[in-house]
Amino acid sequence: MRQAIPASRATAHAVPKAISDRTICGLFMAPALAILILMVAYPFISLLYYSTLNFSILNPAKGSEFIGLENYTRLLSRESVWERFVFTGQFVLATVVVQFCVGVAVAYAFQRNFRGRDLLFTIAMLPMMLCPIVVGFLWRYMFNSEWGVVNYLVTLLGFVKIDWLGVPGNALWAVVIADAWMWTPFVILLATAAFRGIPTDINEAAEIDGASPFFRFTRVTLPMSMPILLIAFLLRLIDAFKQSDLFFAMTGGGPGSDTETVAFRLGKIAFSHFYTGQASAFAVIMLVIIIGLSLIFVRLLTQQGRQD
Amino acid sequence: MTVLRLSGLSKSFGAKQALLDVDLSMEEGEVLALLGPTGAGKTTTLRCIAGLEKPDRGSVHLDNRDVTATSPRERDVAVVFEGFNLLPTLSVFDNIAFPLRSPVYRRPEDEVRREVAQAAATLRIGHLLDRRIEQLSGGEKQRVAIARALVRRPRVYLLDEPLSALDLKLRESLQGEIKAMYQATGATVIYASHDYPSAAAIATRMALIEKGRILQCATIGEIIADPRHAAVGRLVGSPSMAQFPAHVTGQGIEIDGLPMRLPGPGEAGGSLLVGIWPEDIELTTRPTDGYAEGRVWATDFRGRDKAIEVRVGSQRFRKVVELDLQAQQGDPIWFRLPPGRVFHFDAATGERIDHGPTRRAA
Structure with missing residues (x-):
């Protein structure tokens, strides 16, 4: 080896400086960049392009007509579209709040040592691993107004049966419950990771300094796990905003189109009506909203990072 | 007046006997060094006093009150840990004020400001109060941790190797500050350390601990004149x-x-x-x-x-x-x-x- 080193140095010197460092850098990055452009930029740009066309994939032969922003103006001037955004907003708010309240509380309870904790934790993680359509049908049966188990329990408690999926207000909550059932485990998982990352020293010091369990939770546990909880919140928010499978399985968007979420409506425009151009415009609007939400949270996260 | 009394304190973790029949008592205003090698049971002793560990046998008395089964927040002791127990989410001021805002030791906010300012002055960190914890050096963090213990004026201070993470120069200057701190407040202090010179510099009395047993507890002069155990000799002197x-x-x-x-x-x-x-x-x-x-x-x-x-x-x-x-x-x-x-x-x-x-x- 000792002789090999000067030899390799000699060859390094022998390479003519024909290619600049920048070019070499570029060459090394080119394959990755090409893949990135192909995988990310192309679909996005084509989406933007389609959103300006009057075009349907059912009838490509008819060709496409450039109509500028007309797809956007037509969508945004329709009251039923705004109603979908309001409905989706209600759903997102309700399900994310429920998931976080239950998820953080359960994760906190899992911090204690008790018999069978690990087994229970594993079982608690299961709903997250199921397919959304399966979860949807599962809950659809459970919420069945005639023979569903939920209404059976309701009658046991002495109330009259509730039409869970046939009334828009009830259906919203039925799907919120199903969605929260499926995704609270995710919050539990991340909150548990966040809580376990807090050094025990800090909690013990707080306890010696007179902090009650509640005081420690609000002054130590929550602030210390905020970065991870914020990420979990962002992920759940985006996912809830895109929810359509559960509505598809549980209500089919009905009654009428009262329980269609934005993503559900998008699917309908794209694959029932086959207004490809308009669907593309709708997708762009959704994307802008999601990017906007994400930016808010990225800002929050970096602020948090600067504080820590 | 006897502030702290340990009698027959024993604790084991699995097969490891961490403490065996530890007896110790401290008078008000006394500074006791708990000197012993790593793993001797110093930290376990302090954790038993603080209530973070429940002894298998024996009892802990604070002010003639049996606190063996009492929770840490009702014992009125303060601990400065070896690692820094500060909250990175709070400023230096809020960290020092933490005990005075807790449910047990809550004080009015203007009093909190006064007490924090005074503790910060004692440890010469008044200029750091607005800083965030991660902007501090190791020595500054340790001062903040001591100030946080000081601000509450607890019955007993438990210092667990508070200086061992610091370099020699800082250690010596902080030794002086700890000494000034307890002389000014008449505090009762247990200072756990494996380092004889710093223990000798701070303490009025020394308890030598090895393998979970107290070998001797006396003033340094008494130990030099009459060491009770070969291990005492190995721990004492420089x-x-x-x-x-x-x-x-x-x-x-x-x-x-x-x-x-x-x-x-x-x-x-x-x-x-x-x-x-x-x-x-x-x-x-x-x-x-x-x-x-x-x-x-x-x-x-x-x-x-x-x-x-x-x-x-x-x-x-x-x-x-x-x-x-x-x-x-x-x-x-x-x-x-x-x-x-x-x-x-x-x-x-x-x-x-x-x-x-x-x-x-x-």
Whole structure:
């Protein structure tokens, strides 16, 4: 080896400086960049392009007509579209709040040592691993107004049966419950990771300094796990905003189109009506909203990072 | 007034006996150093006092109140941990104020501001109050941690190796600040450390702990005059006690491998450990009658003096000598153990025993 080193140095010197460092850098990055452009930029740009066309994939032969922003103006001037955004907003708010309240509380309870904790934790993680359509049908049966188990329990408690999926207000909550059932485990998982990352020293010091369990939770546990909880919140928010499978399985968007979420409506425009151009415009609007939400949270996260 | 009393405190973690029948009591305003090697049970003792660990047996009394089963937040003790227990999410001010805003020790906000300012002034961190924790150096963090303990004026302060993570210079200046802090407030302090010089600098009394047992608890003077255990000798002093394996023969005590005989009992008996404080060992650089020859194995210059390590066969000791003593590395050197200055310890248990003349307690 000792002789090999000067030899390799000699060859390094022998390479003519024909290619600049920048070019070499570029060459090394080119394959990755090409893949990135192909995988990310192309679909996005084509989406933007389609959103300006009057075009349907059912009838490509008819060709496409450039109509500028007309797809956007037509969508945004329709009251039923705004109603979908309001409905989706209600759903997102309700399900994310429920998931976080239950998820953080359960994760906190899992911090204690008790018999069978690990087994229970594993079982608690299961709903997250199921397919959304399966979860949807599962809950659809459970919420069945005639023979569903939920209404059976309701009658046991002495109330009259509730039409869970046939009334828009009830259906919203039925799907919120199903969605929260499926995704609270995710919050539990991340909150548990966040809580376990807090050094025990800090909690013990707080306890010696007179902090009650509640005081420690609000002054130590929550602030210390905020970065991870914020990420979990962002992920759940985006996912809830895109929810359509559960509505598809549980209500089919009905009654009428009262329980269609934005993503559900998008699917309908794209694959029932086959207004490809308009669907593309709708997708762009959704994307802008999601990017906007994400930016808010990225800002929050970096602020948090600067504080820590 | 007795502030703290531990009686028969025992604790084991699985097969490891962390504490065994620890008895300890402290008067108000006393500063006790808990000195022992790593893993001796110092931290476990402090955690039992703070209530973070429940002892298997024994009791903890604070102000003559049995608190063995009381939760940490109702004990009114403060702990400064080895690692820093500060909250990175809060500013320095809010960290120091934390105890005074907790449900148990809550005070009005203007009082909190006053107390925090005063604690910060004591530890000279007044200029750091607006900083975030991660902007502080190790020494500053440690001061904040001490200020956070100080601000509440607890009955007992438990300092768990608060200075061991710091460099020597910082350690010395913080030692002074801790000392000033308890002298100003009359606080009762337990200072756990494995470092004899810092413990000696801070404490009025020392409890020496090894393998979960308190070997001796006395003032430094008393320990020097009358060490109760060979391990005490190894923990105390800088350098610590020189100890030589030896045998009792019919003619006295013979130190293994040395032509050196000390007065001992008339009849032959087993082996023992002869201990002597390095300061009591007599050295000379010329062959002298009654002195054993050794070799200077190593020398450490310490500025105004130097520490030498002398070896003869498997025997060795360290001693601080004058800088101009002609003892370079590799030089021969002659030494003698004055019979009235040695201590005898049981070779197996390390307990003090008496085999003829030893140094008398002052």
